[in-house]
Amino acid sequence: MPTYQYACNACAHEFEVFQSFSDASLTVCPICKGEIRKVYSAVGVVFKGSGFYKTDSVAKKSTTESSKPATAPTPAAAPAAKAD
Numbered sequence: 001m002p003t004y005q006y007a008c009n010a011c012a013h014e015f016e017v018f019q020s021f022s023d024a025s026l027t028v029c030p031i032c033k034g035e036i037r038k039v040y041s042a043v044g045v046v047f048k049g050s051g052f053y054k055t056d057s058v059a060k061k062s063t064t065e066s067s068k069p070a071t072a073p074t075p076a077a078a079p080a081a082k083a084d
């Protein structure tokens with residue numbers, strides 16, 4: 001069950017709510033009935049972002065390397081044409 005953190009725009013009250021994905025998001029502060037917004041944990045975002053960035057970097061590297069063998073036959077064919 002994910003935990004959602006909310007912060008009230010009106011009274012700055014912050015609280016966490018356990019909700020399933022199917023539950024509707026809260027929209028009003030339980031203290032003052034003011035408008036609230038969802039707050040995402042900075043730690044969770046940084047952790048996920050760092051992991052995603054690493055994966056993205058590796059994917060880019062492997063793409064560059066895999067393109068090398070594709071271009072290799074071209075220089076190899078040049079000397080063969082010269083020798084001919």
Ligand SMILES: [Zn+2]
Pocket residue numbers: 008009010011012013029030031032033034
């Ligand atoms: Zn409030």
